[in-house]
Every structure is written in C-alpha cells, then in structure tokens.
Amino acid sequence: MLRLEEVEVAYGRVAALRGISLEVREGELVSLIGANGAGKSTTLKTVSGLLKPAAGRVTWDGQPIAGLSPREILRRGIAHCPEGRRVFPHLSVRENLMMGALLRRDAAGIAQDLDAMYARFPRLQERAGQAAGTLSGGEQQMLAIARALMSRPRLVMFDEPSLGLAPALVQQVFEIVQEVRRQGLMVLMVEQNALAALGLCDRAYLLETGRVVRAGSGPALMASADVREAYLGGRAFAA
Structure with missing residues (x-):
C-alpha cells in the first residue's frame, strides 16, 4: 500500500x-528503529507531506503522493500522530477531536466516531470541555491518538508514542497501537524503545544516518547480534 523508493530528503545542505526504501503492506504494523538523527521522524514527515x-x-495505493499537500494526503487516508503530541493547547479536548475530522463531511459518522473515542478513552470524555494544554502528558498522548483516528484513516503513523510517559502509561499506549492494528488499519511506528517496537511489529527497518541498514521481521531483528x-x-530474547 505505502511504498518509498530511493527517497532522498535534505534540510538545506x-x-x-539517503535513498531510503521501505513499504507497509495491507494490515501490517511496521516499526522504524534507530538512534536519534537516523531519519525516522523525517521519514514520517515525508510520507505525510510535511517534507x-x-x-x-x-x-x-499505487499512486504517487510526493509533493501533495498534507491536507490531501490526510484526505487519502494517511494520518500522522506526531512526536510530542502537538495538541492544540488552547482548544478544548472536544475541539481537538473535531479538528481530526476537519476534512470529513459526514456529520452522523463524525458524531458516532466521537462517541467511540470517548468510549475508548473515558478520561477524554471526562475532560471534554477542558483546554488540551492542561492535560497530563499521558492524557495528551491519548488525545493525539484519538484525534488521528477521527479522520478515519487507513494508515496511522505514530512518532514516538511512548516518549516521556510513565511505564504504566507506556504499556497502555502500546496496547492501543495493537488495538488499532487489530481493527484492520495499517500502522507505521517510530519508537525509541526498540525492544517494544520489535515485539509489536510484523516487520521492522533499522535506520542509520538516513539509510536502511537492516530489515526483517521483529523476531529476526531481535535475534541479530549487532x-x-x-x-x-546486548541481550538475547526468545522469538
């Protein structure tokens, strides 16, 4: 469904x-792992049209999307849940969720999905009228995920969903990512917690300095000595 072929991106000079190639197939959860500065977030921003x-x-889906606006790429079914949550701090929780449905015109479907998000994230319903900037980090992450899902995407891209969260919340976020995948959506996830990322995914790509240096299933990469x-x-893990 999603394919990058020999993609090059630069910030100035x-x-x-540096010629990255990867793909996400129907129904897959694919992880990108690597050190800071390897190009993981840049990859997601390139897919979503920010770069x-x-x-x-x-x-x-077989059609070129490089050069399209982020709005058009979202309209085609690719949602980006960015690093750092990036909620609209002065808007309410409900208004943030409605921003996720900005390109939709099906009022009944939007209302249905809003109820579904509240059912999935009860804390968001409790704080529906509260300014998003006053939420805790974990609550903001839930809001960012729910906002992305309000667009009814076919592919959701998560950029560091566990960053800065307490361990109990990290586990909850990963369970949500798994649930999204079980619902039939494709997932492309950047995650610094390489062990968790490899344990969740169907396939993974290891990036170093803007290049894919290794690719394979999660268990295969876990078994790789390097x-x-x-x-x-340096630990070995059972597949």
Missing part, C-alpha cells in the same frame, strides 16, 4: 534521508 523529497518516489548489541543492551 544536510542530507537526512518534500529531493529524489525518489513515495506511492500510496542489533542486540546496539539497541537492546
């Missing part, structure tokens, strides 16, 4: 992606 590639192809040494503290 600094190369961020334009200098070379290469990005296709979605991946264990660099990203899993």
Whole structure:
C-alpha cells in the first residue's frame, strides 16, 4: 500500500534521508528503529507531506503522493500522530477531536466516531470541555491518538508514542497501537524503545544516518547480534 523508493530528503545542505526504501503492506504494523538523527521522524514527515523529497518516489495505493499537500494526503487516508503530541493547547479536548475530522463531511459518522473515542478513552470524555494544554502528558498522548483516528484513516503513523510517559502509561499506549492494528488499519511506528517496537511489529527497518541498514521481521531483528548489541543492551530474547 505505502511504498518509498530511493527517497532522498535534505534540510538545506544536510542530507537526512539517503535513498531510503521501505513499504507497509495491507494490515501490517511496521516499526522504524534507530538512534536519534537516523531519519525516522523525517521519514514520517515525508510520507505525510510535511517534507518534500529531493529524489525518489513515495506511492500510496499505487499512486504517487510526493509533493501533495498534507491536507490531501490526510484526505487519502494517511494520518500522522506526531512526536510530542502537538495538541492544540488552547482548544478544548472536544475541539481537538473535531479538528481530526476537519476534512470529513459526514456529520452522523463524525458524531458516532466521537462517541467511540470517548468510549475508548473515558478520561477524554471526562475532560471534554477542558483546554488540551492542561492535560497530563499521558492524557495528551491519548488525545493525539484519538484525534488521528477521527479522520478515519487507513494508515496511522505514530512518532514516538511512548516518549516521556510513565511505564504504566507506556504499556497502555502500546496496547492501543495493537488495538488499532487489530481493527484492520495499517500502522507505521517510530519508537525509541526498540525492544517494544520489535515485539509489536510484523516487520521492522533499522535506520542509520538516513539509510536502511537492516530489515526483517521483529523476531529476526531481535535475534541479530549487532542489533542486540546496539539497541537492546546486548541481550538475547526468545522469538
């Protein structure tokens, strides 16, 4: 469904992606792992239209999308849940959720999905009229996820969903990611917790300095000695 082929992206003269190729297939959860600065977040921003590639192809459902606006890419079914939550702090929780449905015109469906988000995240319903900026970090992450789902996407991209959260909340966020995938959506996830990312995914790509240096199933990458040494503290894990 989603395919990147030899994509190059630069910030000025600094190369961020150096010919990256990857794909997300129907029904898959794919993780991107790697050190800070490897190009993981840049990859997601390129897919969502926030960055334009200098070379290469990005296709979605067989159609080129590189160069399209973020609005048009969202309209085509790709939602981006960004690093740092990026909620609208002065808008209420409900208004933030409605922003996720901004491009939709089906009022009845929007109302139905809003009720579904409140059922899935009861804390958001409790704080529906509260300014989003006053929520805790965990609550803001729930809001960011729910806002992305309000667009009724086919692919959800999560950028560091566990960043800065307490351990109990981290587990809850990963359970939500799994639930999203079980509902039939495709997921592309950037996550610094490499062990959790590899344990959740169907396939993973290891990025270093803007290049894919290894790809395979989660268990295969966990079993790789160099991946264990660099990203899993040298420990071996059972598949």
